[in-house]
Amino acid sequence: MIYTLIHSNHFENNAHKILQNLGIGNAVLIKNVPTQDNISLLSYCDILGVPSKATIRYPNLQDDFIHIVQDSQVPIKDKNDNIVISSTSQEFDLHTDEYFHSNPADYVLLHCIKADENNGGLSRICFLSKILDKIPEWLYQNLQEEIYPCRKKKTSILFTEKDRLKIKFNPYEILRDCENPIIENAVKELLNIAHQRMIHFALEEGDCLILNNKEVLHGRTAFSKNSGRLLKRVRLNITNIK
Numbered sequence: 001m002i003y004t005l006i007h008s009n010h011f012e013n014n015a016h017k018i019l020q021n022l023g024i025g026n027a028v029l030i031k032n033v034p035t036q037d038n039i040s041l042l043s044y045c046d047i048l049g050v051p052s053k054a055t056i057r058y059p060n061l062q063d064d065f066i067h068i069v070q071d072s073q074v075p076i077k078d079k080n081d082n083i084v085i086s087s088t089s090q091e092f093d094l095h096t097d098e099y100f101h102s103n104p105a106d107y108v109l110l111h112c113i114k115a116d117e118n119n120g121g122l123s124r125i126c127f128l129s130k131i132l133d134k135i136p137e138w139l140y141q142n143l144q145e146e147i148y149p150c151r152k153k154k155t156s157i158l159f160t161e162k163d164r165l166k167i168k169f170n171p172y173e174i175l176r177d178c179e180n181p182i183i184e185n186a187v188k189e190l191l192n193i194a195h196q197r198m199i200h201f202a203l204e205e206g207d208c209l210i211l212n213n214k215e216v217l218h219g220r221t222a223f224s225k226n227s228g229r230l231l232k233r234v235r236l237n238i239t240n241i242k
């Protein structure tokens with residue numbers, strides 16, 4: 001199964017199944033989620049978890065924790081003066097969100113309000129399980145070492161949480177200012193494997209994609225500057241993890 005598909009009317013009755021699927025590293029796609037307000041999105045969040053701590057420090061939020069994701073014309077910069085790629089129309093390669101955070105978001109919800117009319121901004125996802133099927137032993141070992149630049153610290157890309165192997169990965173953050181060929185090589189090889197196993201699809205208006213952010217990489221293709229493509233994004237942590 002690539003992802004579980006559910007109509008928005010059936011979300012609450014299927015909440016247990018949705019959580020189970022997310023827990024084993026799958027993705028869930030909810031169809032026909034109303035786009036005129038945030039009521040449905042907020043009700044899903046209520047069931048799934050709590051807003052991630054990194055999110056609530058972010059500016060320009062709707063309802064305290066909903067991010068507006070669109071080409072902002074003048075790209076937003078983070079506090080280290082680096083461009084936030086999700087605020088542009090550029091391609092965004094496979095990654096997980098909140099790579100820099102000690103406990104990244106468990107779930108990422110992406111609600112499509114307006115798709116790109118020219119078929120740009122296609123979603124790409126790659127399941128960690130598909131990467132692990134294909135990974136050579138040297139890379140598997142290397143990715144578990146705490147050698148990867150993560151702002152001012154070092155971290156591993158693969159880690160274990162509750163007896164499951166997880167991933168935190170942002171190639172832009174890792175490779176920025178990195179001059180270590182071992183790290184560069186490992187990141188390129190990981191991306192290479194993930195690109196071979198990723199799937200592409202177009203989110204339609206009203207679709208809400210829910211990803212396990214520690215077991216699924218996501219990204220998107222570029223889209224035209226004036227397309228009006230608009231997503232709403234929420235990052236959540238599971239309630240019982242502090």
Ligand SMILES: [Fe+2]
Nearest residue numbers: 095096097218
């Ligand atoms: Fe992201």
